[in-house]
Amino acid sequence: xxxxxxxxxxxxxxxxxxxxxxxxxxxxxxxxxxxxxxxxxxxxxxxxxxxxxxxxxxxxxxxxxxxxxxxxxxxxxxxxxxxxxxxxxxxxxxxxxxxxxxxxxxxxxxxxxxxxxxxxxxxxxxxxxxxxxxxxxxxxxxxxxxxxxxxxxxxxxxxxxxxxxxxxxxxxxxxxxxxxxxxxxxxxxxxxxxxxxxxxxxxxxxxxxxxxxxxxxxxxxxxxxxxxxxxxxxxxxxxxxxxxxxxxxxxxxxxxxxxxxxxx
Amino acid sequence: xxxxxxxxxxxxxxxxxxxxxxxxxxxxxxxxxxxxxxxxxxxxxxxxxxxxxxxxxxxxxxxxxxxxxxxxxxxxxxxxxxxxxxxxxxxxxxxxxxxxxxxxxxxxxxxxxxxxxxxxxxxxxxxxxxxxxxxxxxxxxxxxxxxxxxxxxxxxxxxxxxxxxxxxxxxxxxxxxxxxxxxxxxxxxxxxxxxxxxxxxxxxxxxxxxxxxxxxxxxxxxxxxxxxxxxxxxxxxxxxxxxxxxxxxxxxxxxxxxxxxxxx
Numbered sequence: 418x419x420x421x422x423x424x425x426x427x428x429x430x431x432x433x434x435x436x437x438x439x440x441x442x443x444x445x446x447x448x449x450x451x452x453x454x455x456x457x458x459x460x461x462x463x464x465x466x467x468x469x470x471x472x473x474x475x476x477x478x479x480x481x482x483x484x485x486x487x488x489x490x491x492x493x494x495x496x497x498x499x500x501x502x503x504x505x506x507x508x509x510x511x512x513x514x515x516x517x518x519x520x521x522x523x524x525x526x527x528x529x530x531x532x533x534x535x536x537x538x539x540x541x542x543x544x545x546x547x548x549x550x551x552x553x554x555x556x557x558x559x560x561x562x563x564x565x566x567x568x569x570x571x572x573x574x575x576x577x578x579x580x581x582x583x584x585x586x587x588x589x590x591x592x593x594x595x596x597x598x599x600x601x602x603x604x605x606x607x608x609x610x611x612x613x614x615x616x617x618x619x620x621x622x623x624x625x626x627x628x629x630x631x632x633x634x635x636x637x638x639x640x641x642x643x644x645x646x647x648x649x650x651x652x653x654x655x656x657x658x659x660x661x662x663x664x665x666x667x668x669x670x671x672x673x674x675x676x677x678x679x680x681x
Numbered sequence: 682x683x684x685x686x687x688x689x690x691x692x693x694x695x696x697x698x699x700x701x702x703x704x705x706x707x708x709x710x711x712x713x714x715x716x717x718x719x720x721x722x723x724x725x726x727x728x729x730x731x732x733x734x735x736x737x738x739x740x741x742x743x744x745x746x747x748x749x750x751x752x753x754x755x756x757x758x759x760x761x762x763x764x765x766x767x768x769x770x771x772x773x774x775x776x777x778x779x780x781x782x783x784x785x786x787x788x789x790x791x792x793x794x795x796x797x798x799x800x801x802x803x804x805x806x807x808x809x810x811x812x813x814x815x816x817x818x819x820x821x822x823x824x825x826x827x828x829x830x831x832x833x834x835x836x837x838x839x840x841x842x843x844x845x846x847x848x849x850x851x852x853x854x855x856x857x858x859x860x861x862x863x864x865x866x867x868x869x870x871x872x873x874x875x876x877x878x879x880x881x882x883x884x885x886x887x888x889x890x891x892x893x894x895x896x897x898x899x900x901x902x903x904x905x906x907x908x909x910x911x912x913x914x915x916x917x918x919x920x921x922x923x924x925x926x927x928x929x930x931x932x933x934x935x936x937x938x939x940x941x942x943x944x945x
Binding site for chain 1: 706707708709710711712714715716717718719720721722723724737740742743744746747748749751752753755757758759760761762763764767773774776777800803804807811812813815816819851855856857858859864867868869871872873875876878879880882883884886887888889891894896897898899900901902907908916917924930931932933934935936938940941942943944945
């Protein structure tokens, strides 16, 4: 599935900042510009036939992967659907909605529930390449704590034990209550992927294009079409392209903020 | 819990754009600025004692709530912890980590699994206030389809029926595979909340402050401390404040992009 010659292969090496503590970033200030960007982003359901250049797509993915994520385990994956026949299958699996059918790009955003263990080991390897010594606590975290926190066992065999341990322990001290089952792992990985999805959509808007995040789809049909196996959970399919006239179906509508924002 | 005099109460009425189809936004273009913002955002684990002004917090929440979300059902909630005693309890429940203990602001980001039905009805009410006629298909969606798609029944009683229906139906046509259980609803609501969380963190960074999204916490203790009941799932706790020297623990590290980006 992973074409070794695709536009991404040459893009990324592990990167680290020149200044490891990146004091520079703390000076950033431009709230008005971010508001302009956020307000410009709308869910667009009809696109023109203009393509999005590869260089734009590559830059947007780059920014997506800079989203924060749980324990830096990077349990996400993005599949750009280029082949026309597969694109048609994916659009069909998205209930043939206009956003999917007219999109220049269809991006399948995936939460990987099956690679946190490998990524935890990889973190330990990456630490060795860094220009500074990694604190022992970080090595212990990836080496010892991560396997305990995220293991749920074959067929969730550990779930009842973790539940009992947390419930009793919770009377005496602070305990993590989740994830204790494969459902919890799914929610956990979904969360990190969604953070990256928001970066991706904002990045595409910043480049002058638009998106529609789609959640109404037949996950089984999409998985089959693009060759995804167990352990891959489709978080959303993002349609992207150039906004067509009438591509926004209605005014932006949000309920009163007091419904959502509380102070205690 | 909701102090009627808090800073949010007066903020929001349902808003709609002057131009319902907001052609203006399609002109937005500033990828370089968005990259600067994304690169400036780091997870900061130590804050100074500088406070974040109320007006900044209000603006950041405003931008968070403009994130896209599933069917616009807005199944999210954000609790700003102001009371010192509660803040101490929440920091303790976050394993007393430095980010939590030194934060000027602790924001509990919640996925609501219990209000999609009420919000669906509210959408129908809001449509009546709009300056343009809402298409019948949208009214049917919220009035008839949403209750079918998201109902899982008391104690997941509908789960096996939905599974059988989808599995058989899937041989003939496109069917939604999820959510069919309360676990699916939790993942679904978490997703929308996480999209808003990313907007929130970027907005805080755009305003010159920093954040640390925390997932290691004792959800039961936090729920008790802030008075959250069933139906509320804590997605993350965001610590925010002014970046202190040494607040970033290490260089930014991501694996090779080819691990995450595929083309088919």
